[in-house]
Amino acid sequence: MSSPAIEVCDLHKSYGTHDAVRGIDFSVARGEVFGLLGPNGAGKTTTVEILEGYRERTRGEVSVLGFDPGERPAELRVRVGIVLQAGGMYRFITVREAVAHWARLYPHPRDVEEVIAVAGLQDKAETRVRTLSGGQARRLDLALALVGDPELIFLDEPTTGFDPAARRAAWETIRSLRDLGKTVLLTTHYLDEAQELCDRVAIIKAGRILAIGRPQELGVGAATRVRVSWRDEEGRLQEREVEDPTALVHELTSAAVARGASVTELTVVRPSLEDVYLELTADAAASVTADPVPARA
Amino acid sequence: MPSTAVLAWHQYRLERRMFWRNPSAAFFNFVLPLLFLFLIGAIVSGDQDQLDVIVPGIAGMSVLSTTFSALAMNLTFLREQGVLKRMRGTPLPSGAYLSALAANAVTNAAIQVVIVVVAGRVFFGTGWPEDYLELVVFVAAGVACLAALGVAYSHLIPNFDSAPAFVNVVFLPVIFVSGVFFDAENAPAFLRDIGRALPLTHVIDGLSGALVTGASLADNAGSLGVIALWGIGGAVLAVRGFSWEARRG
Numbered sequence: 001m002s003s004p005a006i007e008v009c010d011l012h013k014s015y016g017t018h019d020a021v022r023g024i025d026f027s028v029a030r031g032e033v034f035g036l037l038g039p040n041g042a043g044k045t046t047t048v049e050i051l052e053g054y055r056e057r058t059r060g061e062v063s064v065l066g067f068d069p070g071e072r073p074a075e076l077r078v079r080v081g082i083v084l085q086a087g088g089m090y091r092f093i094t095v096r097e098a099v100a101h102w103a104r105l106y107p108h109p110r111d112v113e114e115v116i117a118v119a120g121l122q123d124k125a126e127t128r129v130r131t132l133s134g135g136q137a138r139r140l141d142l143a144l145a146l147v148g149d150p151e152l153i154f155l156d157e158p159t160t161g162f163d164p165a166a167r168r169a170a171w172e173t174i175r176s177l178r179d180l181g182k183t184v185l186l187t188t189h190y191l192d193e194a195q196e197l198c199d200r201v202a203i204i205k206a207g208r209i210l211a212i213g214r215p216q217e218l219g220v221g222a223a224t225r226v227r228v229s230w231r232d233e234e235g236r237l238q239e240r241e242v243e244d245p246t247a248l249v250h251e252l253t254s255a256a257v258a259r260g261a262s263v264t265e266l267t268v269v270r271p272s273l274e275d276v277y278l279e280l281t282a283d284a285a286a287s288v289t290a291d292p293v294p295a296r297a
Numbered sequence: 298m299p300s301t302a303v304l305a306w307h308q309y310r311l312e313r314r315m316f317w318r319n320p321s322a323a324f325f326n327f328v329l330p331l332l333f334l335f336l337i338g339a340i341v342s343g344d345q346d347q348l349d350v351i352v353p354g355i356a357g358m359s360v361l362s363t364t365f366s367a368l369a370m371n372l373t374f375l376r377e378q379g380v381l382k383r384m385r386g387t388p389l390p391s392g393a394y395l396s397a398l399a400a401n402a403v404t405n406a407a408i409q410v411v412i413v414v415v416a417g418r419v420f421f422g423t424g425w426p427e428d429y430l431e432l433v434v435f436v437a438a439g440v441a442c443l444a445a446l447g448v449a450y451s452h453l454i455p456n457f458d459s460a461p462a463f464v465n466v467v468f469l470p471v472i473f474v475s476g477v478f479f480d481a482e483n484a485p486a487f488l489r490d491i492g493r494a495l496p497l498t499h500v501i502d503g504l505s506g507a508l509v510t511g512a513s514l515a516d517n518a519g520s521l522g523v524i525a526l527w528g529i530g531g532a533v534l535a536v537r538g539f540s541w542e543a544r545r546g
Contacts, residue, residue, distance in 0.1 A: 052386060054542075074388060082386040088378030092318035093311075104307045105387045107299065148388070 003066065005030045005152050005183040006051060011060035013046050013207075020046040022207035023060075028200075030151075033174070033184040035198035037191065039281055043207040044187040045085055048156050051185065052082050065152060078106055081145035085156040089140070091130040095121050098129060099143050106148030118176070119143035120169055135166045142173065153177060155186040159193060171196055191277055203280050210280040218276050228252075230266040237265070301393045308389060308397035316401060326367060326405050327412075330359045334413060337478060338421050345422055347479075349509045352417035354477035356508070357501035359409035360439045361472065364402045366464045368447035371398065373460045376451070381541045399444055406440050414508065427511040434514060435503030438524045442496050445531030452538035471497055496527040 006028040013021040021043045028034040036044045049055045051062060053069040053076070062069060067076040089098065099116055103109035116125050119139040124132065132140065138161065145153055155174070159167045174197055177184055188194055194201045195215045202212040211218055228248055229239040242248050245268050256263045299307075316322055334355045341347035375381045375398075384394050414432075417423035426432045454463045474488050475481065475497035481489055492498045499520035506512030514521075 054382070054385070074390065077386070077388045080386075082383075084379065084383060084386070086379055087383040087386075088375070088380040089383070090311075090315050090380065092315050097311075097314075101307065101311050102387065104299065105304060105389050107388075144383075 003030075004028060004063075005032070005065060006034075006185060007061070007063040008047070008051070009061040011047065011050065011062060012058045013043075013050060013055065014058045020207055021050075021058075024204070024207070024209055026202050026209065026212060028183060028185055030183050031178070031181050032199045033178050033186070033197055035194040035201040036185070036187040036204055037189065037194045037198075037201050037277065038187075038204035039189060042204045042281075044204055045156055046207075047204075048154055048185065048187055052080070052154055053077075078148065079151045081148055081150035081153040083141045083145045083153070083155045083158055085160075087141055089129045089137070091128070093129050094126050095129065095132070095140055095143075096125040098140065099147050102144045103147045108149055109147050110149045112147065115143050115147045118146065118173060120173075134161045135163065138162065139166075139170070142170070146177075150182070152183045152185070155184060157187055157189070159188070159190070167193070203277055205281045211276065227269045228267070229269075231264045233259075233261075301390050304389050305393035305396050305400075308394055309400050312397050312401035313404065316405070322367070322371075326363055327409065330355055330362060330409060331412065331416070333358070334416060335420075348417075348421045349423060350476070350480045350505075351478065352413060352421055352423045353501055353504040353508045354475075356410050356413040356504050357439065357475065357497055358472050358477045359413055360406050360436060360500060361443055361468065361497055363405040363409055364440050364444040365447035365450065366468050367405065368398070368402050368444055369451045369454060369464050370457075370460050371402075372448060372451040373454045374457050376540065377457045377543045379543070385541045402444055402447075403440050406436065410436050417508065423509055426508050428507045428513065431503060431514045431517070432507035434521070435500055435507060435517070435524075438503070438521055438528070439496070439500035442524045442528030442531060443500075445528050445535050446496075449531045449534035449538065452534070452540065455544070471495060474498075476501055494523075496524050499523045 004027040006026075008024055008026050011021055011024045012019070024043070024047060026034070036047060038044055046055065050057050051064050051069055053072045056070055065076060065079055067073050069076060093101075095116065096112065100112045103112050103115075113125075116122055119142050121136065121139055121143060124136055129137065129140065138158065142155075142158065145155075158174070159170045162170060171193070174184060174186070178199075184197075186193075186197065198215060200213060201215050201218060203210045203218070225241040225243055226245045227239065227241050228245050229237065230252060232238050240248065249266075249268065252263050252266065316326075334351065337351050337355075338348060341351065372381075385391065410432075414426060418425055450463070450467065454460050472478070474484070474492040475495055476484070476492060477497075481492050481498060484492065499517075502512075502520045503514075503517045503524075506514075506517050
């Protein structure tokens with residue numbers, strides 16, 4: 001059980017002349033919640049769909065639960081649950097029928113009613129799928145991915161289009177998966193989602209990984225500067241970014257002490273994951289900052 | 298691990314249930330051919346020679362609409378909606394899934410042929426089939442051939458909005474030149490030649506032999522050969538061009 005759930009080594013994928021993925025390496029330990037974070041078109045979905053067995057890689061090595069997903073082994077599919085970015089459904093099926101049918105496709109399914117409850121669809125069990133709202137349909141996607149009781153769950157932008165309450169509920173569900181010891185690989189372009197849910201995050205852009213680590217570490221490791229701000233004697237707000245704040249803070253405070261004054265509004269801030277993300281994905285930053293909830297491509 | 302056959306059976310039952318819940322599919326598959334049968338039957342009523350053409354003709358048309366048209370439409374829908382892609386991510390084997398889709402179409406074809414044959418006996422004086430074996434052989438051959446062609450044709454349909462146009466531009470001319478509504482022998486030579494090159498004419502010839510004229514399987518062996526050629530070609534194209542996902546863009 002100690003071997004990683006997912007191993008990706010020097011993964012490349014080209015569509016014609018377009019290089020969607022250009023040499024990605026990461027591994028996901030069993031029981032870990034791992035996030036691929038990046039702007040639209042970064043190569044997140046391409047990477048995940050290679051691991052799910054939907055796409056063939058151009059080169060590189062990938063291993064999912066010890067199998068090569070490119071060969072689409074049946075033993076792997078019973079152990080994996082997939083939430084696609086956009087997965088269709090029969091129009092005239094009800095929620096309960098869909099979950100019950102999917103349960104029949106797996107050797108050791110979870111209880112149908114329990115899964116419907118986990119997805120928060122108890123009140124919609126008899127509803128036909130085509131009348132569900134976007135968020136409800138997304139929760140059904142999650143239910144269908146969980147009903148086979150998979151060890152590993154792929155979630156491609158699981159909460160896009162959710163209202164804040166539905167996102168919180170979905171996060172609770174995803175956390176409960178970790179508590180059950182499941183491995184989760186999720187993609188998102190929401191920073192708070194990555195920060196809330198993921199044990200580790202890879203920031204990905206233009207087909208490459210720019211930074212990888214625990215959300216807290218990424219703030220320290222990738223962008224090493226610390227932002228110090230204070231109000232000077234003339235009452236102007238000053239801000240400076242430094243590698244090590246010790247000297248600057250000492251200078252400010254000792255000067256103030258010497259004057260018998262205090263440094264007002266002094267703050268020392270480590271960069272958040274968001275700062276790191278914006279810095280690393282600078283080209284895309286314009287669209288990200290202008291539109292904190294980027295539209296889906 | 299549930300066996301492939303069990304999984305295919307579950308999927309088949311789901312497809313049947315979904316079929317009956319879709320009113321437009323049920324209409325086009327069952328009501329329309331019967332409407333044609335009764336309208337044209339009424340127009341030519343009393344003319345048994347004409348009725349003897351119409352009944353096997355409509356039976357052949359039913360096979361075409363339940364297999365070729367229905368599969369081309371259905372696959373386009375399932376592909377565009379992403380249902381095919383989602384199914385591909387489950388343990389349901391691809392073969393089991395596609396078998397279930399095909400079996401769903403075959404069931405509709407069988408139900409319709411039975412309805413048309415019974416209506417022919419009860420209302421149109423065509424009697425019970427002369428040769429049940431021949432009937433089964435030609436329905437089976439027609440279903441296999443036209444289903445394969447329907448799957449292959451779905452690869453050409455760009456999206457579901459255009460699917461009815463794509464299907465009908467084939468379906469309507471084919472039913473006319475294949476002698477669904479009139480004896481193809483009376484058609485102008487060039488139309489007759491086109492009709493004879495197409496599989497539906499030969500399905501209808503076989504059904505006509507089985508239901509009306511008594512022409513035997515041996516007499517219609519050439520027709521079976523034409524159907525087999527189209528079927529093999531269709532199957533090769535169906536498999537080679539098959540895509541689980543809609544084209545991007």
